[in-house]
Amino acid sequence: MIGIDAGPMVGQGGISSYVTPLVRTLVAGATDTHWRLFLRRSWRDHRHDHSFSDLAPTTTLWTPDRLLRFGWRWLPPSCLPMDRSWQALDGYLSTCLMTPTLTHATIISLIYDLIPLRLPHLFPRRREFLALVRETVERSDRLITISHRTKADLIELLKVEPDRVQVVYPGRHEEWSTIPPAALSAIRDRYGLPPRYLLYLGSLGPHKNVSTLLRAFALAHETGRLDVPLVIVGDPRWGEQALEFLKDLPSRRHIILTGRVPDSDVPAMYSGATAFVFPSLYEGFGLPVLDAMTCGVPAIVSTGGALPEVVGGAGICLPPDSIEAWADALCLICRDDMTRERLGREGMVRAAQFSWRRSATEVHRLLKSGQAHREAA
Structure with a gap:
C-alpha cells in the first residue's frame, strides 16, 4: 500500500495546483496499487473540499503538527499514536515538507523550490524552512523537484547527491x-x-x-x-x-x-x-x-x-x-x-509538452522502484 500526504489538496495556491491534479491522475491511472490518503489535523480543520474522498480511503492524523514533528525527530515510530494503516505502508509520497520517519517504507518527497534560501532578505522564517527541508532530505529515499532549476539549487545549497533527485514537471490543463x-x-x-x-x-x-x-x-x-x-x-x-x-x-x-x-x-x-x-x-x-x-x-x-x-x-x-x-x-x-x-x-x-499523465507515470515508477528495491534488500 502506498500513502500520500493529501493535505495540499484541501488548500489553494501553487502547491495545491501541483499536488491535486498529480494525485488525481496518479491514483486513477494506477488501479493495481492500493492507495491511502493522509490528512493532518491542521489540514482537516481548514478543509473546504471533499471532492477527493472518492479517490482512495482517507486517514486523519489527529496529532498536532508540532507533536508530529517532535515525534518524528526524537521518538521511534512505535511510540507514535498512528493509525494501523500507517504501519502497513510500502511507500509514501510526502507533498509539503512534513516528512515522517518510516523505516519500513520507501519515502519519495516533493520539493518545489528553495526560494527562502535564494532570497533570504524576504523570508524572516527561512531558518525554520531550512530545517524542514533538511529533515525531508534526510528522511527521504528519493526527492522530486518540479524543475531542473530547483534540482540544481538542492545540489548547490544542500549538497544533495544528484542521483537522488528526479525532475517531474507539472502538466497542463x-x-x-x-x-x-x-x-x-x-x-x-x-x-x-x-x-x-x-x-x-x-x-x-x-x-x-x-x-x-x-x-x-x-x-x-x-x-x-x-x-x-x-x-x-x-x-x-x-x-x-x-x-x-x-x-x-x-x-x-x-x-x-x-x-x-x-x-x-x-x-x-x-x-x-x-x-x-x-x-x-x-x-x-x-x-x-x-x-x-x-x-x-x-x-x-x-x-x-x-x-x-x-x-x-x-x-x-x-x-x-x-x-x-x-x-x-x-x-x-x-x-x-x-x-x-x-x-x-x-x-x-x-x-503541449507538459502532461499530467507523464508526471503521474514517473512518480508511480519512482514509488514502485523504491518498493522493489526494499523488497530485494
Missing part, C-alpha cells in the same frame, strides 16, 4: 486550450474588463516583484506608448507593499484590481488577455506561466529561477529588476501583432 467565446464575454462583463488587457495572476507577495511591473506599466503609460490597461488578479492582503505604490500613481485608473477570483473564472481570464506578465524574482517553476501558454496567451516573464526553463524560448524573458526593459516589452507585445500572435502559437506548442 488540456481543456483550457479552447475557451468558448461566451465564457470570455461573461468574464469581461463580470469583472468590467476591456477587450484588450495585460494580465498578472498570482500571489502578491514581495518575491513576486509586482512593484517592478507597476513601475514599468506606469513608465510605458505615462510616456504615451501604451494604452492597454493592466489587470492584477490576486489576494491583496499579500501585496500591501506593492499596492501602496498605486496610491500616488497617475496611471492608477488604468489598473484593475480584481482580488482573488474563483478557479472556474481563471481559464477565461487568461484566454481573454492580450498578454500575461510575470516578473517574479525567483520561481521553482511558475505554473501561471504554463497556464497562460496553454490558453495561447503570449508570456512575458523574468529570468528568475525556472521561468526561462518553463517558457523554453516561447516567450519574452527579462531581468526582473529592469523597469525600462519591462516597459519596452509591454509596449512591444501590445503594438506588434505579428510578435504577439507568433508567441501565442509557440507558447501553445511549448505547453
Whole structure:
C-alpha cells in the first residue's frame, strides 16, 4: 500500500495546483496499487473540499503538527499514536515538507523550490524552512523537484547527491486550450474588463516583484506608448507593499484590481488577455506561466529561477529588476501583432509538452522502484 500526504489538496495556491491534479491522475491511472490518503489535523480543520474522498480511503492524523514533528525527530515510530494503516505502508509520497520517519517504507518527497534560501532578505522564517527541508532530505529515499532549476539549487545549497533527485514537471490543463467565446464575454462583463488587457495572476507577495511591473506599466503609460490597461488578479492582503505604490500613481485608473477570483473564472481570464506578465524574482517553476501558454496567451516573464526553463524560448524573458526593459516589452507585445500572435502559437506548442499523465507515470515508477528495491534488500 502506498500513502500520500493529501493535505495540499484541501488548500489553494501553487502547491495545491501541483499536488491535486498529480494525485488525481496518479491514483486513477494506477488501479493495481492500493492507495491511502493522509490528512493532518491542521489540514482537516481548514478543509473546504471533499471532492477527493472518492479517490482512495482517507486517514486523519489527529496529532498536532508540532507533536508530529517532535515525534518524528526524537521518538521511534512505535511510540507514535498512528493509525494501523500507517504501519502497513510500502511507500509514501510526502507533498509539503512534513516528512515522517518510516523505516519500513520507501519515502519519495516533493520539493518545489528553495526560494527562502535564494532570497533570504524576504523570508524572516527561512531558518525554520531550512530545517524542514533538511529533515525531508534526510528522511527521504528519493526527492522530486518540479524543475531542473530547483534540482540544481538542492545540489548547490544542500549538497544533495544528484542521483537522488528526479525532475517531474507539472502538466497542463488540456481543456483550457479552447475557451468558448461566451465564457470570455461573461468574464469581461463580470469583472468590467476591456477587450484588450495585460494580465498578472498570482500571489502578491514581495518575491513576486509586482512593484517592478507597476513601475514599468506606469513608465510605458505615462510616456504615451501604451494604452492597454493592466489587470492584477490576486489576494491583496499579500501585496500591501506593492499596492501602496498605486496610491500616488497617475496611471492608477488604468489598473484593475480584481482580488482573488474563483478557479472556474481563471481559464477565461487568461484566454481573454492580450498578454500575461510575470516578473517574479525567483520561481521553482511558475505554473501561471504554463497556464497562460496553454490558453495561447503570449508570456512575458523574468529570468528568475525556472521561468526561462518553463517558457523554453516561447516567450519574452527579462531581468526582473529592469523597469525600462519591462516597459519596452509591454509596449512591444501590445503594438506588434505579428510578435504577439507568433508567441501565442509557440507558447501553445511549448505547453503541449507538459502532461499530467507523464508526471503521474514517473512518480508511480519512482514509488514502485523504491518498493522493489526494499523488497530485494
